[in-house]
Amino acid sequence: MSKQPGPRMGDEADLIRRWQQGDVDAFGTIVRRWQRPVARFLARYIGTDAAVADLTQEVFLRAHRAVGRYREEGAFATWLYRIALNLARDSARRARRAPAPLPLEVPANSAVDDSWEQRELAQTISQALAELPEPHREVLVLRHYEGLNFEQMSRVLGVPASTLKSRFAVAIGRMRARLSELGFGDEGETS
Amino acid sequence: MTCDQVRPLLPLAVYGDLTGAEEETVRGHLAGCSACRSEAEAIRRLRTSLDAVPPPEVTVSVAGVLRAETADQARRARRWRRVAIAAGALAACVLSILLVRPDIRIDDGALVVRWREASPQPPQGVVKVEQPVRDDERVDLLVKLVRAMADDAEGRDRDRRGEITALKSRLDRLALQEDARWQDIQKDVGVLYRAQFARREGGE
Numbered sequence: 221m222s223k224q225p226g227p228r229m230g231d232e233a234d235l236i237r238r239w240q241q242g243d244v245d246a247f248g249t250i251v252r253r254w255q256r257p258v259a260r261f262l263a264r265y266i267g268t269d270a271a272v273a274d275l276t277q278e279v280f281l282r283a284h285r286a287v288g289r290y291r292e293e294g295a296f297a298t299w300l301y302r303i304a305l306n307l308a309r310d311s312a313r314r315a316r317r318a319p320a321p322l323p324l325e326v327p328a329n330s331a332v333d334d335s336w337e338q339r340e341l342a343q344t345i346s347q348a349l350a351e352l353p354e355p356h357r358e359v360l361v362l363r364h365y366e367g368l369n370f371e372q373m374s375r376v377l378g379v380p381a382s383t384l385k386s387r388f389a390v391a392i393g394r395m396r397a398r399l400s401e402l403g404f405g406d407e408g409e410t411s
Numbered sequence: 412m413t414c415d416q417v418r419p420l421l422p423l424a425v426y427g428d429l430t431g432a433e434e435e436t437v438r439g440h441l442a443g444c445s446a447c448r449s450e451a452e453a454i455r456r457l458r459t460s461l462d463a464v465p466p467p468e469v470t471v472s473v474a475g476v477l478r479a480e481t482a483d484q485a486r487r488a489r490r491w492r493r494v495a496i497a498a499g500a501l502a503a504c505v506l507s508i509l510l511v512r513p514d515i516r517i518d519d520g521a522l523v524v525r526w527r528e529a530s531p532q533p534p535q536g537v538v539k540v541e542q543p544v545r546d547d548e549r550v551d552l553l554v555k556l557v558r559a560m561a562d563d564a565e566g567r568d569r570d571r572r573g574e575i576t577a578l579k580s581r582l583d584r585l586a587l588q589e590d591a592r593w594q595d596i597q598k599d600v601g602v603l604y605r606a607q608f609a610r611r612e613g614g615e
Contacts (some may be wrong), residue, residue, distance in 0.1 A: 248473045259469035269467050276469045281476045285483070342463040349464075363426060364461050370428060385423055392422040396457055404460070 232296060243263040251280055257366060258304050264361040265308040266315065267350030275311055279304045291352050298375045305358065305376060311355065341404060356391035359384050394401065412440050417447050425454045 232253075238246035259276045263269055270294065282303050290299055349357060358377060362368045370381040370388075399405070423429050424437045459491050491534045495581040 227583050244473070244477065247476075251471045251473050251476075255469055256466055256473045260466040262462070263467045272467050273469050277475060278470050280471050280473075284476050284480055338463055339430075341460060342465065344460060345464050364458070385428070386419070388426075388428075389419045389422045392454060394458065395461075396453065399457070400462070 225410055261366050262308055264365050266311050275307055279307055298372055301376045344402045344404050349397055356387055359387045360391040363388055412436050414447055421451045421454055
C-alpha cells in the first residue's frame, strides 16, 4: 500500500489557521480527516487495538493544546505523526512493564476478504509486526501503512533518511523471516 | 552491481524509493538475475500481505477533546491561583515585617530583636526580646549614639593630633641634628683643606 500520508486537501492550511483561531468546526474537520490514519498508525505500532481509541483521542487532545505553537507550514502530517509517535512510544514503554499484550485482533466485519485464512494471515502479520524491534517497526509502519517518504520520516523520527532506508530493508527482511517461521512463508502462501 | 549489493535495495525498489540512477541499475541487474527477480517478487507479495490487517475503526470525540481541554485549563487556573495566593501571603509577610520594622541590633554580645511586648525577663541566651520603645526614647537613644560616636571620633582625633605633634617634633629634632652634623662636616672639610694647603705652601 503506497498511499499519501493521510488526507491532503488544499484547504488544510486554511483549516489549521481557523483551528488556531479557535474554530471548533475546523478542528472537527481535521479530526475526521486524520483520525483513521492516526488510529491505524497507533494500532500497527503498539500491536493491539485495546488502547488505540484512547490513544487516538489523546493525540488529538495534545494536538489541540499545541496547535497554537504549530508553525510547520505544509508539514501537518509530520507534526501530527510526531505527537502520535511520542504517545505510541510512551504506551509501548508502559506495555513492556506490563504483561505482554495479545496480538492485534482482526475484526470479523473487516472490509478486506473475510475468509478464515485471511484473518489468520492478518493476525500473524500483526504478531510479526509487534515482535519487530521498535526502530524497525516505526519505519515499516510509517512507510507502508502511512505512506510517508523517507524525508518525511526523517523529520518525524529525527533520524537521517539514509539510516531509515537501511532500517526499512532490515525490517522487510525480518518480517519475511518471521512470517515464514509462523507458517506464512513467501507471504500469504501457507507453507 | 552484484546480488549482494542489489538485495538491500530491493525493498526500496519495490516501494519506489530509489533515485533514478539507482532504479536504472537495479532494473538492469534484475533483467539478468532470476534469483534477485524472485526476491523482489517475494517482497512485492509481502507488501500486499501487509494490507491484510484492516485499520481499526476509531472515532475521536471532538466534544471529549474540548471537555478535557477545558478541564485542563481549569486545573491550570487553580494551580496558578494557588501559586498566586502563596506569593501574596509571602508578600504580605514581607510587607508586614517592613511596616512593623523590628529593631534588630547587637547589644552586649546578644542579638536584640524588638517588635512586640516582651516577657518580663528576657530569656537567657543570645536573643532577647525587649519592650517596644517610644519615638522620643528612640530619638534619645539615637542622640546618645550619635554623641557617643562623636566623642569617639573626637577622642580618635585627639590621639591622631598627639601622634602627629610627636612625629613633627621628632622630625624637627632630626633636622636640627642633621644641621649640626652638616656644620661639623663643613668644619672638618675646612680643617682638612687648610691642612692640605699649608703642607703644599711649606713644600714650595
